[in-house]
Amino acid sequence: xxxxxxxxxxxxxxxxxxxxxxxxxxxxxxxxxxxxxxxxxxxxxxxxxxxxxxxxxxxxxxxxxxxxxxxxxxxxxxxxxxxxxxxxxxxxxxxxxxxxxxxxxxxxxxxxxxxxxxxxxxxxxxxxxxxxxxxxxxxxxxxxxxxxxxxxxxxxxxxxxxxxxxxxxxxxxxxxxxxxxxxxxxx
Numbered sequence: 001x002x003x004x005x006x007x008x009x010x011x012x013x014x015x016x017x018x019x020x021x022x023x024x025x026x027x028x029x030x031x032x033x034x035x036x037x038x039x040x041x042x043x044x045x046x047x048x049x050x051x052x053x054x055x056x057x058x059x060x061x062x063x064x065x066x067x068x069x070x071x072x073x074x075x076x077x078x079x080x081x082x083x084x085x086x087x088x089x090x091x092x093x094x095x096x097x098x099x100x101x102x103x104x105x106x107x108x109x110x111x112x113x114x115x116x117x118x119x120x121x122x123x124x125x126x127x128x129x130x131x132x133x134x135x136x137x138x139x140x141x142x143x144x145x146x147x148x149x150x151x152x153x154x155x156x157x158x159x160x161x162x163x164x165x166x167x168x169x170x171x172x173x174x175x176x177x178x179x180x181x182x183x184x185x186x187x
Contacts (some may be wrong), residue, residue: 001027001028001066001073001075001116002014002027002029002030002073003059003109004076004095005030005053006036006040006044006095007039008029008036008039008043008044010076012049014072014074015027015049015050015051016047021157022101024122025071026126027050028062028066029054030053030055030059030183031134032094033055033057033094033095034055036095036121037053037055058105058108059115063115065099065184067116068116068118070116070117071118072122072124073121073122075124076126077098077105078096078102078104078127079102079103079126080096080128081102081128083100085097086098087099090167101107102128110136110140110143111141112164113181114143114145114172116182120166121166122166123163124165125144125165127161128158128159128160128161129159133149133163136163137163140165144168145165146165147164147166149161149162149163149164
């Protein structure tokens with residue numbers, strides 16, 4: 001699944017790379033921009049692959065149907081720091097406008113990802129240094145996820161990271177123990 005499919009390049013590439021006659025994954029891609037959905041369909045058609053394309057805000061309307069069933073979730077969110085009033089604007093600006101610290105959309109995606117990912121699911125998210133990737137990893141750790149920056153690229157203008165998240169039974173156990181001891185100390 002891809003949230004914010006834009007041109008469709010990422011979901012199409014995944015479908016082409018993972019294509020197999022014996023096992024055919026089910027692909028879903030969402031975008032808030034109807035033009036992005038149209039372009040994604042054209043990109044997929046040109047490569048002979050299929051995905052269910054949904055014109056929606058992040059995952060609205062899909063939460064119940066996809067709860068804890070997504071094995072791979074990829075997100076290249078709007079991460080550029082901008083004024084908050086630019087977030088979710090019409091047109092191309094919605095592709096990059098991330099609000100204060102570039103986190104407005106990211107902070108909405110993280111709970112959705114927690115709801116969607118299967119027990120063995122992976123989330124791959126692109127972030128910018130200004131988004132504070134280590135803080136994002138810490139927030140997900142509190143929800144029981146391990147993480148690793150799997151790729152980092154820097155230019156004169158920005159430093160991008162791809163972070164991989166997965167459910168981690170050790171961190172979930174740590175959180176249960178922490179909750180237990182926090183309650184004991186308070187009593």
